[in-house]
Amino acid sequence: MTLPREHCRTLPLEQRADALAARGIGNTDLDAFRDPIDHLLEAMLEALNRPLKTWFEAIHGRRLRLPRFQRFEAWSHNEVASLIETVLRGLPAGAVLTLEVGAKELFASRELESAPVLQAGDRVTEHLLDGQQRLTALWRALHDNYPNRTYYVRFDQDEDGAEVPRVLGQYRWDRRGATYPLWCDDAAEVLNRGYLPLRLLNPLGTAERDAWALQATGGDYERAWAENNRIHQLAAKIAAYNVPYLSLSQTTPKDVALDVFIKMNTSSVRLTSFDIVVAQLEEATGQSLHDLVEELSTAVPTAHRYVDVGTLALDVAALRSNRPANQRSYQRMDLAQVAEEWEEVVAGIKWAIEILEEERIFDAQRLPSVTSLPVIAALHQFVPKSLDAAGNARRLVKAYMWRSFLTRRYDQSAPTRALQDYRGLRSILASEPILITAPIFDDDATPLPLAADLAGASWPRGREVLARGILAISLRYGARDIADDEPATALNLEKREYHHLFPDSLLVNIAKLDPSRSMRALNCALITWSTNRNISNKSPLQYLEDRTSRADLGADAIRQRLASHVVPFDELAGAGPYAEGDGERLISDYDEFLVARAELLLPIVRQLCGSTVVSETL
Numbered sequence: 207m208t209l210p211r212e213h214c215r216t217l218p219l220e221q222r223a224d225a226l227a228a229r230g231i232g233n234t235d236l237d238a239f240r241d242p243i244d245h246l247l248e249a250m251l252e253a254l255n256r257p258l259k260t261w262f263e264a265i266h267g268r269r270l271r272l273p274r275f276q277r278f279e280a281w282s283h284n285e286v287a288s289l290i291e292t293v294l295r296g297l298p299a300g301a302v303l304t305l306e307v308g309a310k311e312l313f314a315s316r317e318l319e320s321a322p323v324l325q326a327g328d329r330v331t332e333h334l335l336d337g338q339q340r341l342t343a344l345w346r347a348l349h350d351n352y353p354n355r356t357y358y359v360r361f362d363q364d365e366d367g368a369e370v371p372r373v374l375g376q377y378r379w380d381r382r383g384a385t386y387p388l389w390c391d392d393a394a395e396v397l398n399r400g401y402l403p404l405r406l407l408n409p410l411g412t413a414e415r416d417a418w419a420l421q422a423t424g425g426d427y428e429r430a431w432a433e434n435n436r437i438h439q440l441a442a443k444i445a446a447y448n449v450p451y452l453s454l455s456q457t458t459p460k461d462v463a464l465d466v467f468i469k470m471n472t473s474s475v476r477l478t479s480f481d482i483v484v485a486q487l488e489e490a491t492g493q494s495l496h497d498l499v500e501e502l503s504t505a506v507p508t509a510h511r512y513v514d515v516g517t518l519a520l521d522v523a524a525l526r527s528n529r530p531a532n533q534r535s536y537q538r539m540d541l542a543q544v545a546e547e548w549e550e551v552v553a554g555i556k557w558a559i560e561i562l563e564e565e566r567i568f569d570a571q572r573l574p575s576v577t578s579l580p581v582i583a584a585l586h587q588f589v590p591k592s593l594d595a596a597g598n599a600r601r602l603v604k605a606y607m608w609r610s611f612l613t614r615r616y617d618q619s620a621p622t623r624a625l626q627d628y629r630g631l632r633s634i635l636a637s638e639p640i641l642i643t644a645p646i647f648d649d650d651a652t653p654l655p656l657a658a659d660l661a662g663a664s665w666p667r668g669r670e671v672l673a674r675g676i677l678a679i680s681l682r683y684g685a686r687d688i689a690d691d692e693p694a695t696a697l698n699l700e701k702r703e704y705h706h707l708f709p710d711s712l713l714v715n716i717a718k719l720d721p722s723r724s725m726r727a728l729n730c731a732l733i734t735w736s737t738n739r740n741i742s743n744k745s746p747l748q749y750l751e752d753r754t755s756r757a758d759l760g761a762d763a764i765r766q767r768l769a770s771h772v773v774p775f776d777e778l779a780g781a782g783p784y785a786e787g788d789g790e791r792l793i794s795d796y797d798e799f800l801v802a803r804a805e806l807l808l809p810i811v812r813q814l815c816g817s818t819v820v821s822e823t824l
Contacts, residue, residue: 256451268324273335290357294443304335531624535621558580565604566682568695606647611675630643660727681732731771772806782795
C-alpha cells in the first residue's frame with residue numbers, strides 16, 4: 207500500500223525513506239519531507255555540560271527563566287528526594303533543554319518558583335524549555351524554601367559497606383507559634399539523628415555552615431571542624447554535579463521551539479493536553495492561558511471546588527466549537543477564537559456553577575457527574591433574555607443536569623454523548639429551525655432509575671453516579687443533622703460524615719450480610735461527625751429514641767430532620783433493638799426500609815428529571 211504524501215511526515219525518521227520511495231521520491235528529495243525538529247535533533251546529538259552551580263548562578267542572576275506557557279510545579283516530595291539522592295550518588299538525571307535568547311525574548315517569561323524576580327536592567331540569556339521540574343526541585347530543596355517541607359540527608363551503609371545517601375523530606379506544620387517537629391530546628395538533635403540539613407549543601411554557599419556545625423557539636427571545635435569539612439566536601443560535590451543540556455539557537459523560529467518543547471518534554475510528569483494547549487495558544491495569540499485561567503478563577507472563585515478550572519474551560523470551548531470535550535478536540539480548536547470568546551466562556555462557567563450551588567451541590571466529592579458541567583456552561587450563550595423564557599431555559603437545563611446525575615447516560619462514551627445532548631438542548635434554546643432531540647430526555651434510550659435501581663446503588667463515597675445522585679437529592683432537601691438540626695452547607699461539609707442508618711456492624715455481625723449489602727446509598731445519610739460518633743452501632747430504634755427524648759419538639763422534630771434527607775421515619779423508628787439470633791428480623795426490617803426510602807425518592811427523581819419545557823415556550 208502506498209502511503210499518502212502528507213502521512214509520510216508522521217512516520218519515524220528511519221521509516222520515511224522507504225515510505226517516500228514507494229511514492230517514487232528519492233533520497234535527494236528527502237529533506238523536503240523532514241520536520242524542522244528532525245534537523246534540530248540531528249544538530250543536538252551531543253549534550254553540552256554545565257555544573258549545577260553554574261545553573262544556580264544563572265537562576266540567581268535572572269539570566270535563566272521559564273517561558274510563560276510552562277506548567278507550574280508538579281513534583282511530589284518523594285520525587286524531589288529521589289532526585290537529590292541521584293545527585294549525591296553522582297548518577298545522571300537526564301539532559302535539560304534550553305533556548306538561547308537574543309536581543310529580545312521569543313516568549314513572555316517568568317522566574318522559576320521561588321527564584322529571584324526580574325529587575326530593571328537584567329539580561330535574560332536563556333529560556334528553560336525542558337527540565338523545569340528538576341531544576342526547581344533542586345533550587346527549592348537546597349534553598350529550604352518549600353512552605354511545609356524541609357530536606358535532610360544522611361548516609362547509610364549498603365550490604366557492601368559503601369555509603370549510600372538517604373534523603374528525608376520532613377513534613378513541617380505550625381501550631382501555637384511554633385513549627386513542628388521541633389527537632390528539625392535543633393542542630394544537635396538533627397546531627398544526633400545522623401542528618402545534615404540539605405540547605406547547608408547549597409552550591410551558592412551559605413554563611414550558616416560554620417555556626418551550624420559548632421552548634422550541632424555543642425561547641426566542640428574539633429568535632430565542628432570535622433563536620434564542617436564534611437559539609438564543604440558534600441557541597442562541592444553537589445556544586446560540580448553535571449546537568450547536561452541541549453540548546454536551541456536564538457534563531458530558532460517560535461513555532462519550531464514550541465514543537466520541540468511539546469515533543470521533547472521528558473519530565474516524569476508528562477505534559478497534559480492542557481499544557482500543550484497553553485503552549486499553542488501562546489504561540490497563536492501571544493496570550494497566556496495560565497493568565498486567562500487565573501482571571502476565570504477570580505471571576506468564579508468556587509469553581510475549583512468541583513473540577514480543574516483550566517480543563518473545564520477547554521471542555522466548554524470544545525463544545526462551543528461543536529466538538530466533543532476531549533483531548534483530540536483541544537488540538538483541533540481555533541485557539542485564537544477561544545481567546546477571543548474567553549469572556550463568554552467565563553460567563554458560561556459562572557452560570558453553570560450558580561446552578562450547581564442553587565441545587566446544593568457543594569463540591570467534587572458530592573458532584574455525581576462532571577460530564578454535564580461543561581455542557582451547561584456552553585449552553586449559556588443560547589439562554590433567552592426575556593424573563594419567562596430564561597426561567598424555562600433554566601428549568602430545562604436543571605432537568606438535564608439531574609438526568610445526568612440519576613441515569614447511566616454517561617457511563618460510556620461520555621464526550622460523544624454529551625455533545626449529542628448539547629446539540630439537542632442547543633436546538634431548543636436557540637430555536638433552531640430543525641429540532642434535534644437530546645437523547646438524555648428519551649426515556650426509552652435513557653430510562654430513569656426504578657426502585658430496584660435505587661435500592662441497589664452503592665455507597666455514595668465511591669464514584670458511582672447514581673449513588674452520588676441519591677445523596678445529592680438529600681442535600682438538595684437540606685440534609686439537616688439528626689441531632690443539632692443544622693442544614694448541610696458548603697462551609698460545614700468538612701464536619702459531616704457518611705453515616706449508616708442501619709449500622710454496618712449490626713448488618714454484618716448479626717444479619718451476616720456481605721458488607722456490600724450494608725454499603726448502599728439508601729442506607730446513607732450525611733450527618734455531623736459528633737452525631738455519628740454518638741449513634742455508633744445503636745439500632746435505629748435506640749438512637750431515634752435517644753434523639754426524641756432530647757429534642758424539645760419530640761418525635762415530630764426528628765421526623766422532619768429525617769425528611770430533609772428523604773428518609774422514612776416509621777420504618778426506622780420500628781427497627782430494633784437486635785440481639786444475636788435476630789438476623790432474619792434485621793434483614794426483613796432493613797429490606798423494608800430500603801424499599802420505603804426508594805418509594806419516597808421515586809417521585810422526586812421524576813420531578814427533578816422532568817422534561818416539560820419545549821421550544822415553543824422559550
